[in-house]
Structures are given as structure tokens and as C-alpha cells.
Amino acid sequence: MTTVFFEGKFVPLEEAKISIMTHAFLYGTSVFEGIRAYWNEIDKKMYIFRPLEHFERLKQSAKILRLELNHTPEQMVALTQELLRRNAPKEDMYIRPISYKAGMRIGPALLNNPSEFCMFTVPMGDYIDTDKGVSVVVSNWRRIEDNAIPARAKIAGSYVNTALAKTDALLSNFADAIVLDERGHVAEGSAMNIFIVRSGKLITSQVSNNILEGITRSSIIELAQNELGLEVVEREIDRTELYIADEMFFCGTGAQISPITSVDYYDVGNGSIGSITTSLKNLYFSAVKNKNPKYAHWCVEV
Ligand SMILES: Cc1ncc(COP(=O)(O)O)c(C=O)c1O
Structure with missing residues (x-):
């Protein structure tokens, strides 16, 4: 079972659902990060690469889009660690935190529009070739x-x-x-x-x-x-x-x-x-x- 973080809780992936009326779905009004965690086969440990810098950038993106984050960058690093602990992967992973406009209404304005946060992880090898050129x-x-x-x-x-x-x-x-x-x-x-x-x-x-x-x-x-x-x-x-x-x-x-x-x-x-x-x-x-x-x-x- 894959666990994700969704609107304040760790839940099974199948339970993390948003409505078709969600503002972010209607207008693209979400900000996100792409973070990698690498599995070190010698240490038998997982390392997240510069997560604090990623969450600080998420905070800046959120500010531009007038999204409110309920967690500090440090707290989001801790949530990421916990999410990976719960899923316990032993391969390279990609982490996708998303802060999104969760209002359910027509009209693109960013005001009076609640923000939500979610995060999931997926295994990821090369996205594009890194060897041959x-x-x-x-x-x-x-x-x-x-x-x-x-x-x-x-x-x-x-x-x-x-x-x-x-x-x-x-x-x-x-x-x-x-x-x-x-x-x-x-x-x-x-x-x-x-x-x-x-x-x-x-x-x-x-x-x-x-x-x-x-x-x-x-x-x-x-x-x-x-x-x-x-x-x-x-x-x-x-x-x-x-x-x-x-x-x-x-x-x-x-x-x-x-x-x-x-x-x-x-x-x-x-x-x-x-x-x-x-x-x-x-x-x-x-x-x-x-x-x-x-x-x-x-x-x-x-
Ligand atoms: C448009 C764009 N430029 C640059 C980058 C590289 O940024 P980073 O090294 O922080 O992943 C990304 C994301 O990977 C991107 O989506």
C-alpha cells in the first residue's frame, strides 16, 4: 500500500481524492516541487537531496500565487522524512509536494480561496539519458x-x-x-x-x-x-x-x-x-x- 500525505494526514493513495470543481484543476493554480531521494546501497540508507532548499522555493512559489502553507519548510522536510519512512522504499525516489488552491467555484481569482497541501512519492530512475549524450x-x-x-x-x-x-x-x-x-x-x-x-x-x-x-x-x-x-x-x-x-x-x-x-x-x-x-x-x-x-x-x- 502506498501512503501519501493529503490535507493534513497520512492516508492510502486511493483515499487522496480531489473534486472536479477544485480551483487548481480548473485553472492550474497550484505550485509544486520535484525532489529526489537517493538510495545508498552501501549505507543501506535513503538520502533526500537538499529538501530544505526545495521547500524554501515552494514557499516563494506559494507567495507569488497567494497560497498559504500551513507548514514551515523545516516541518515539510520532517513530513517528507516521515512519508519515506512509512513507504520504506529501497530505490531512488521522486517526491512531489503540491500546494494548491482548493476553492470549489468558477472564477480564477486567487483571493478568498483556501489552500491545501499534499505530497506523494514515486520510484524514479533516469528522466532523460545521463550517459550517452x-x-x-x-x-x-x-x-x-x-x-x-x-x-x-x-x-x-x-x-x-x-x-x-x-x-x-x-x-x-x-x-x-x-x-x-x-x-x-x-x-x-x-x-x-x-x-x-x-x-x-x-x-x-x-x-x-x-x-x-x-x-x-x-x-x-x-x-x-x-x-x-x-x-x-x-x-x-x-x-x-x-x-x-x-x-x-x-x-x-x-x-x-x-x-x-x-x-x-x-x-x-x-x-x-x-x-x-x-x-x-x-x-x-x-x-x-x-x-x-x-x-x-x-x-x-x-
Ligand atoms: C522548468 C524547470 N527548470 C529547471 C528545473 C531544475 O530545477 P531543480 O534543479 O531545482 O530541480 C526544473 C525542475 O526540475 C524545471 O521544471
């Missing part, structure tokens, strides 16, 4: 703008943008898409941030380029600076910089580290996975499984 395409779809639906907040409704870009890419036989903002600068992947390497520097879109401010992104920045001594630059990236980059990779909770070996049929570098990407990928996977004591503070034991 992926071929991607620059999407025809533009990234949602901060003044339309803020990408900084992880709002369910904005994932229509992701769904359109990702589906188009899959229909054209690409693994994923790179999405540009309205001014033509690189925002991110469909549901992941992006890094490129040029002349030994690690470059990623800045937070004002309509991106989700990724927790993996900030982990990569720290690992690159502290472990590889790399210069990391957050700035606008032009589309054609993608075509001349030496290395490139996606990063995100779902995507983890996914090396990109071609964009719009241009090889990235010589078309194979670059050495900086490989080093960062190894550092990342060792950190998330709590195999690097220096980053043990990122891993919360269940």
Missing part, C-alpha cells in the same frame, strides 16, 4: 515571461509551456528542447537548466532570463567553483553560442546531469561528452548519494 533542438515555443506567468515560481499551469516544447521535441525525434525567451536568449531546457562551456568557463543563463532558479543549478555552480576551480558566469546566452560551445549539459532534479552532444544538428564540441561535463556529473552523483563528506549537509537522511 542527448541530441536536442531549439524549440519554436518561447519561454513564458515573468510578466505573464513567472517561470521563477514552479506553477502547475506554466508546465503547459514545458509540455508543448517537450512534445514537439519528441515528435521530431529529439530528446528534449532548449527554450528561448521572447528576446531570443537561451532560457533553459523544457524542465531543466542549462550550462555551456566556452574556453574553459562555465556559463549559464542568468536568473532574469525566465528560468526556474534550479537547486541543481546552484549545486553545480558550487561544485564547479569549489572542486574544479572553474570560473562560472551567469549571463545572457545567445542561440548561436550553443552552436560553438565546447560542452553543454542540462541539469535538474529530474534530469540530474544530462550531457548534450548535439543542438539543431550541430555537434557540441567534437560531438562527444566533454571532460568538464564528466567531472561535474561524477561530483554530482557522488554528492547526491552522500558519498562525498564535504557535501553531506546536502543530504538529509530518512
